[in-house]
Amino acid sequence: MVPILVLALIEAGYIGLIALCLNLLYLLTRSFYLALGAWFSVGGYLFFYIVSREPELGILFPLLGATGVTGALALLLEILIFEPFYRKRSGELVLLMVSLMVYTLLTNLLALKFGTDLKFLNLSSEMNLPFSLTWPQGLRLLVSYLLMGLFIFFSVRSQVGLKIRAIGEDQELAQVIGINVVRLRRGAVVLSALISALLGSLFVLDLGIDPYGSFDILLLAITGMLLGGLQFPFGALMGSLAIVFLKHLFILIFPIVNAVIFSLLFLALIFRAEKFRLPQTGAERSA
């Protein structure tokens, strides 16, 4: 039971973090940023590539390099691909499609370059912590919850967090009062890509990464986000933590547990639809 709880805690950490990033981007773009899954894979592959080529660099520098490059790429694609659609005032459906196409583009580029077999460094045996925790697992646990805590703290307490919530309420009004929506959105994309790439890199240490594997993580995070509610940040966080613990309970009964979780999303959309009505923006309320 304890190992299952520990594993659940680790997975809940990174799924919760992904859900927070998705929720943040949802507030700023009003669409589900599926490309986040691609940044997870890109970061992981870059990290694997650097460590394989230059093992003498250790772990830290390749980690920083991989996440930095991924963040820069995310900013570049945000400016080149997403912003033209924002300027065109494209609807949520079109933005979702754009995000999915960016995901498809990047993951297939990775597959073309690296193939689809699992890439990992297999460093799990190097150090053991209490409760049969390997050091990559411990690192994922520590990094996820530390970043989650910082994320929530800044979302709730800082001026930036307040501005982001203001944009989520009414983007046009936020612009009128002087909030630079474009800069905040770019910052959010880069931050989310950095976090996603960092998590992807940590995966490479023991679990491994393949181009398309991040999609299931993304869907889990979205499921949690929808079940917990789209109110930033606690709804997404609670929902994703709940869904991960549920998944680890189900693992004991159902072998195809991801299929069960996605079925839950499907059933939730049918039977609990009223929970997924987005909170109305100020503009929508006054219309």
Next chain:
Amino acid sequence: MPYLITLLNLLLIYLMLSVSTNLVLGYGGFFVFVQAGIFGIGAYASAVLTTKFSFGVPPALGMAILCGALAGLGLSLVSLRVNKDYVVLASIALQQVLTTVFYAAEGITGGPYGITGIPLPSFGPLGIDTPLKFLGYHFSLTGLGLFLAWRWMGSPYGLAVKGLREDEVLTATSGIDTGTVKLKLFALSGGMAGLAGAMYAHYITYIDPTSFTLMESVFIVSTVLLGGAGTLWGSIIGTAILVGLPELLKFLKISSSALFFIRQIFLSLLILLILYFRPQGLKGEYAPA
């Protein structure tokens, strides 16, 4: 010539799939990424019935249509409750569920090894066992599908579907039961996709889960977006271009696995360009907002 006939046969199967997607996406305005999964349901239904239970091909085709329609109906239940963004998500989730089940249910689907030895179609004394006979068979079924889609979408029901796409609230206030319209639309689309799956299974005589993944759904949606959403000509043009294009790439002597990734990269770039510069496609009447 045999190569061209093979290409035409595949084109006709994918045209059926594209039309089934166009009904929901182009006419109904719902982006869905589950057509490959429903295609798989039809293929596996027909394959399992003919290989494991010795069904004849005609009843197996009927079951494939029914299974596809039921899957479409399942997705339509989501469309009754939430807005179109969530229908997209639900369709992606359903696609992932189906792919997982195709891989995991080894006793039924053969898991990653798939099902082999699927019999060729036969209708009494008429056996479909040559490429040319397959061409006639696929042409008849796809032609029938196109004809029915043309009749449905040209009828008052089709007007109601387009009304749903343009303004669901206004359509509802004019007395049309939009719920029933959606249920029928998704069921029709699912049935056609299921039939396409059965056609595919009995043509290729081997199926495995790799043909029914999310990336295949992206390909099918691309045929609609490129050719044009909301018109049958759109499906014909889009399918002809996108099924034909990889065949041209084969002459460049690229390995088949690399060809798959190059195709997906090309498709994603193409859809991005279409969504920005020409969202209605080459010959469509509906442009996603």
